Amino acid sequence: MALAPELIKKYNKPVPRYTSYPTVPLWENNLDEKKWEDLVSIAFDQFGKEEGISLYIHLPFCESLCTYCGCNKRITKNHQVETPYLEAVLREWEHYLGILGDIPTITSIHLGGGTPTFFSPDSLEFLLSKILKSAQIAENPEFSFEGHPNNTTYEHLQILRSLGFDRVSFGIQDFDEKVQKAIHRIQPFEKVKEATENARALGYQSINFDLIYGLPHQDLETLWDTLSKVSELRPERIAFYSYAHLPSSFPAQKSFEAFLPDEQLKRALYEFGKEKLLEMGYEEIGMDHFALPDDPLCLAKKSGSLHRNFMGYTTIKSKMLLGLGASSISDVWLGFAQNEKNMEQYQTNLLNHHLPLIKGHILSAEDLQIRQLILDLICKGEATIPFSIWEKLDRHNLEQLHEMENENLINSIQLTLKVTEEGMAVVRNICSQFDLRMNQNQKATTTFSKAI
Numbered sequence: 001m002a003l004a005p006e007l008i009k010k011y012n013k014p015v016p017r018y019t020s021y022p023t024v025p026l027w028e029n030n031l032d033e034k035k036w037e038d039l040v041s042i043a044f045d046q047f048g049k050e051e052g053i054s055l056y057i058h059l060p061f062c063e064s065l066c067t068y069c070g071c072n073k074r075i076t077k078n079h080q081v082e083t084p085y086l087e088a089v090l091r092e093w094e095h096y097l098g099i100l101g102d103i104p105t106i107t108s109i110h111l112g113g114g115t116p117t118f119f120s121p122d123s124l125e126f127l128l129s130k131i132l133k134s135a136q137i138a139e140n141p142e143f144s145f146e147g148h149p150n151n152t153t154y155e156h157l158q159i160l161r162s163l164g165f166d167r168v169s170f171g172i173q174d175f176d177e178k179v180q181k182a183i184h185r186i187q188p189f190e191k192v193k194e195a196t197e198n199a200r201a202l203g204y205q206s207i208n209f210d211l212i213y214g215l216p217h218q219d220l221e222t223l224w225d226t227l228s229k230v231s232e233l234r235p236e237r238i239a240f241y242s243y244a245h246l247p248s249s250f251p252a253q254k255s256f257e258a259f260l261p262d263e264q265l266k267r268a269l270y271e272f273g274k275e276k277l278l279e280m281g282y283e284e285i286g287m288d289h290f291a292l293p294d295d296p297l298c299l300a301k302k303s304g305s306l307h308r309n310f311m312g313y314t315t316i317k318s319k320m321l322l323g324l325g326a327s328s329i330s331d332v333w334l335g336f337a338q339n340e341k342n343m344e345q346y347q348t349n350l351l352n353h354h355l356p357l358i359k360g361h362i363l364s365a366e367d368l369q370i371r372q373l374i375l376d377l378i379c380k381g382e383a384t385i386p387f388s389i390w391e392k393l394d395r396h397n398l399e400q401l402h403e404m405e406n407e408n409l410i411n412s413i414q415l416t417l418k419v420t421e422e423g424m425a426v427v428r429n430i431c432s433q434f435d436l437r438m439n440q441n442q443k444a445t446t447t448f449s450k451a452i
Contacts, residue, residue: 037355073115117152182217245257245449
C-alpha cells in the first residue's frame with residue numbers, strides 16, 4: 001500500500017541508513033590502535049574462530065566521475081597506481097593475521113569501490129590469491145564484487161570466477177540516456193546485457209542490479225523503460241536505492257540539482273518501481289532490496305536468519321567484518337574502526353607498520369542492545385525492546401511511536417514492536433526513535449540523507 005502524501009511529507013527528513021549503530025557521525029572515537037588490536041583479538045576469540053570472518057576490500061579508483069556518487073573514490077586513468085595500492089592492502093591483511101594469531105576461516109569477501117574492475121584481472125588475481133592462500137575458506141563462501149558494465153571484461157569475470165566468486169553486482173542506476181548524461185554515467189543496455197550474459201555463461205549464481213530512484217530527469221515513463229530492460233535480463237537481486245542528495249559533501253551533485261524530482265514524485269517513483277518489481281516476480285527483502293523467491297536472501301528472510309552490515313543485506317551472519325583498503329570500515333560487533341581516506345596516507349601508515357585508522361567506536365552494553373534492536377527491526381520487521389532502553393526514551397520518542405501506531409506504521413504489544421507493510425517505507429524513522437545517541441545530539445542529523 002502506498003504511503004499517504006501527508007506521511008511522506010512528515011517523515012521525509014534526515015535519518016541514518018543504519019548500516020551500523022551507532023552511526024558513523026556519532027562514534028565516540030574512544031579507541032586507538034592498541035585498543036583496536038585488542039578488541040579484534042577478543043572478538044576473534046569470542047566468535048570469529050567459530051563463525052569465521054568476512055572481508056570487505058575497498059578498491060577506490062575510477063576512470064571518470066559519476067556525479068551522483070557518494071563513495072570514497074579517486075579519479076584517474078593512470079593504472080600504475082594499482083600495484084602500490086594492492087601491496088598496501090596486503091600489508092594491512094598481514095597485520096590483521098598477526099593480531100588474530102590463528103589462521104582465520106573466510107566466510108565472505110566483497111570487493112567494493114570505486115570501481116573494482118578498474119584493476120586489471122591480473123592485479124585482482126595477485127591480491128586475492130595471496131589472501132586466499134593465507135586463510136581457510138568456509139564450505140559455502142559468499143564471494144562478490146561490484147562491476148561497472150563498461151569495463152567488466154570477460155577476463156575479469158573469468159579470473160574472479162576461478163577464485164571462487166559467484167556473485168556480481170552491476171551498477172545500473174538508470175537506462176535512460178538523459179538521466180545517464182546528467183549523472184555522467186553512460187552505459188548502453190547492450191554493455192549491461194553482454195556483461196550479464198558473460199557472468200551467467202561462466203557460472204555466476206547471483207547477479208544483482210543497483211538501481212536508483214530520485215535521479216535528475218527521472219519520471220514514471222523513464223523508470224518503466226528501465227524496469228522493462230531489467231525484466232529482460234532478470235537479475236536474481238535488485239537494490240532499488242533512494243538517491244542521497246548531499247551536495248555539501250559531494251559538490252558534483254550540484255550540477256543537476258535543478259532537475260531532481262520533488263519529494264512527491266520521488267516517492268511515486270519508488271511505489272511505482274516496487275509495484276512493477278513485485279509484478280515481475282521479485283519479493284521485497286527490506287529497505288530497498290528485492291530478490292527472486294528462490295534466492296538465498298528470500299529464503300533467509302523467511303527463515304528469520306537475514307543479517308545486515310555495512311554492505312547491505314546478507315545471509316552470512318559472521319559478527320566479524322574486517323575492512324581492508326582506504327576508507328574501509330571494520331565491524332567486529334564489539335566495535336568499529338574506519339581507515340584513512342587519503343590513499344597516500346593510507347599507504348604510508350602501512351609502510352610504517354601501523355594500521356591506518358582515523359576513527360572508531362567501542363560499543364557500550366547499551367549500544368549493543370540498541371544495535372540488536374535496530375537490526376531486528378530492519379531484518380525481521382519486529383523486535384523486543386529491552387526495558388532498560390524503553391525507560392530511557394524521552395517524551396518526544398514516545399509520542400512519535402504513539403503517532404506511528406495510530407498511522408498504522410507499527411503495531412505494539414507491551415515491549416514487542418512489529419513494523420507493518422506501510423511502516424517498512426519509513427523503517428529508518430522507526431529505528432531512529434530508539435537511537436539514543438542521535439536523540440542526544442540533534443546536530444548530527446544534518447549529516448544524513450532524507451528518509452524518502
